[in-house]
Amino acid sequence: MKIYHNISEFKAVKNAVVTIGTFDGVHLGHRKIIERLKELADECGGETVILTFFPHPRMILHPEDESLKLINTIHEKAALLEQLGIDHLIITPFSRDFSNQSPEAYIRDVLVNTIGTKKIVIGYDHRFGKDRAGNFDDLLKLSTTYGYDVIEIPEQDINDVAVSSTLIREALLNGAIELANNFLGYPFFITGKVGRGDQIGRTIGYPTANIMIEESYKLIPDDGIFSAKVIVRGVSHKGMAYIGSRPTINGITRNIEVNIFDFDTEIYGEEISMQFFNYVRGDVKFDGLEGLKIQLAKDRDDVLALLRDQ
Structure with missing residues (x-):
C-alpha cells in the first residue's frame, strides 16, 4: 500500500x-x-x-x-x-x-x-x-x-x-472489551514504547512493561485488569494488563502496564503492541503490597483461563 x-x-x-x-x-x-x-x-x-x-x-x-x-x-x-x-x-x-x-x-x-x-x-x-x-x-x-x-x-x-465507531468507543470506555472486539472484528490494541517505571512490580514477583502512548487522542479503556496478548519483536505473548493510577501505593498518574507471562527479555525503549481480550476486574486499593500480590496471583489464573483458547 x-x-x-x-x-x-x-x-x-x-x-x-x-x-x-x-x-x-x-x-x-x-x-x-x-x-x-x-x-x-x-x-x-x-x-x-x-x-x-x-x-x-x-x-x-x-x-x-x-x-x-x-x-x-x-x-x-x-x-x-x-x-x-x-x-x-x-x-x-x-x-x-x-x-x-x-x-x-x-x-x-x-x-x-x-x-x-x-x-x-x-x-x-x-x-x-x-x-x-x-x-x-x-x-x-x-x-x-x-x-x-x-x-x-x-x-x-x-x-x-449494527456497529459504529461511537458505539465501540463507549464499549471500551465502559470496560466492555469483548463487545468492542466483536464490533471491530479484531482485538482492540494499543501501540507504544516501553518506558522505565519504578519497578515495584518486580519486588512482588510481577514485573511489568510500562507502555508510553505518545498520541494524546488515543482512546484508553476503563481502569482495571485485562487479559491481553503482547506483540514483542513480532512474537505474541500472553499477559495481564493493568490500567489505573495504582491506588495501593497512592499513585497519582494513570499508567498502562502489562505483566508478560514467562518473559524476561530487556525491552526498554522498544515499541510493542498490546491486544485486549477481556475485562477481568476493576482497579482496587489493597492494604499494602502483600494484599496486592495475593490478588495478582488470582488475576493471573483468571487471565490464563480466559486466554486458554486464544
Whole structure:
C-alpha cells in the first residue's frame, strides 16, 4: 500500500475506485464498504484509493472539545487498511480551509482533477463540503458532468452489522472489551514504547512493561485488569494488563502496564503492541503490597483461563 501524507503528493491512477471517511476503528461496518471497493476495482481493472483525514475533523472544527478519543492512531489505522489490501491511502491534513470547500469544488478539484476518480463508493450517510452540505444526491447529480460512477452502500447493509465507531468507543470506555472486539472484528490494541517505571512490580514477583502512548487522542479503556496478548519483536505473548493510577501505593498518574507471562527479555525503549481480550476486574486499593500480590496471583489464573483458547 502506498501512503500519501498530502493529497498533492498523489498522482492520478487509471480507474481509481475511491471511498472517503475517517474510518476510525476500521470496524466491521467500514469493512462492508472496503469489500465493495475492492470488488469494483477488480471488475474494472482499477486501483483502490481511500481518502481519509488527520487530524480528525472534530479536532479542528471543535478544538475546545477534548472529549473525542479515537480507537486508532493514524499509524494503527494505516496498518489495518494495508492488511485489508488497499492500494493507496491518502491522509489529507484536515483544516478549516479544506472544510470550507463547496461540495462541487470538492468533487471537481479533489475527487476528479487530483485523484482521477472513476468510481466512488460511499456509505448511505456520507456528508462532505462546507457545513457538511454535500451528500449522495450531489455526487449523483454531478457524476455525468465529471465522468464517474457513484455506488452507495445502503443503510440496511451497514446496519446488518449494527456497529459504529461511537458505539465501540463507549464499549471500551465502559470496560466492555469483548463487545468492542466483536464490533471491530479484531482485538482492540494499543501501540507504544516501553518506558522505565519504578519497578515495584518486580519486588512482588510481577514485573511489568510500562507502555508510553505518545498520541494524546488515543482512546484508553476503563481502569482495571485485562487479559491481553503482547506483540514483542513480532512474537505474541500472553499477559495481564493493568490500567489505573495504582491506588495501593497512592499513585497519582494513570499508567498502562502489562505483566508478560514467562518473559524476561530487556525491552526498554522498544515499541510493542498490546491486544485486549477481556475485562477481568476493576482497579482496587489493597492494604499494602502483600494484599496486592495475593490478588495478582488470582488475576493471573483468571487471565490464563480466559486466554486458554486464544
